[in-house]
Amino acid sequence: MSSIRNITASNPMPVDLAKRLGKGGIAELLSVMWQGYDDLHDASIITKEMNENAITEEWFLRVNEIWHQENRAARVSIHLSPITQFWDDTMAKPRGQSPAIDFCFRAWNKNDGYFGAECKNLYDHDPKHIKRYVETGVCNYTSGRYGSKSSVSSLVGYVLTGKIPEIVDELKQEIAKTKPRLNISREIGSRDVQYKSSHIRDSDGKQITIHHLLFNFVA
Numbered sequence: 001m002s003s004i005r006n007i008t009a010s011n012p013m014p015v016d017l018a019k020r021l022g023k024g025g026i027a028e029l030l031s032v033m034w035q036g037y038d039d040l041h042d043a044s045i046i047t048k049e050m051n052e053n054a055i056t057e058e059w060f061l062r063v064n065e066i067w068h069q070e071n072r073a074a075r076v077s078i079h080l081s082p083i084t085q086f087w088d089d090t091m092a093k094p095r096g097q098s099p100a101i102d103f104c105f106r107a108w109n110k111n112d113g114y115f116g117a118e119c120k121n122l123y124d125h126d127p128k129h130i131k132r133y134v135e136t137g138v139c140n141y142t143s144g145r146y147g148s149k150s151s152v153s154s155l156v157g158y159v160l161t162g163k164i165p166e167i168v169d170e171l172k173q174e175i176a177k178t179k180p181r182l183n184i185s186r187e188i189g190s191r192d193v194q195y196k197s198s199h200i201r202d203s204d205g206k207q208i209t210i211h212h213l214l215f216n217f218v219a
Contacts, residue, residue, distance in 0.1 A: 113149025124162020144203030
């Protein structure tokens with residue numbers, strides 16, 4: 001189905017990509033992301049020494065193939081395409097580069113926004129990376145720097161050492177400092193190690209949901 005373009009007006013209605021996708025559409029996107037992880041995990045090429053951009057590149061190749069090979073685009077309500085390193089100019093400064101989100105499903109009509117995924121490496125007993133996950137992941141969404149046209153977004157954690165429950169406990173303590181509406185908790189009914197948290201976006205005061213996908217690459 002083609003995307004429905006907004007009618008230009010003096011006070012145009014704000015776009016919320018998540019509402020247009022609905023729960024089923026968002027579930028479809030998350031499913032593709034998990035399938036990309038499954039294929040990448042099976043390839044056994046990820047090591048704890050790899051930086052997150054290199055891992056994201058490998059993951060994107062698999063997500064992109066699944067999306068187009070299985071014609072997943074036909075299962076959601078608007079035209080979307082997977083993109084890596086997307087430059088989000090929504091809050092760009094007059095000078096310098098726009099912030100780049102690691103991965104997203106972008107609407108063909110750029111004004112309709114995107115469903116984003118910021119990706120971070122995670123290790124056990126490593127407060128620096130836990131803090132970075134929150135400060136440059138969670139907080140980029142709560143500030144409106146990323147995903148300002150969607151009330152639902154995602155974070156991908158590449159777990160390279162340790163156990164996921166212990167890392168989640170560390171994330172929970174750090175996320176608590178941001179005063180979330182609902183701290184990170186396991187999503188009931190999901191077959192994968194998926195969590196979510198709820199926050200208030202600073203830029204417009206709206207409640208947003210972040211899905212946390214923890215990809216286990218521990219050898």
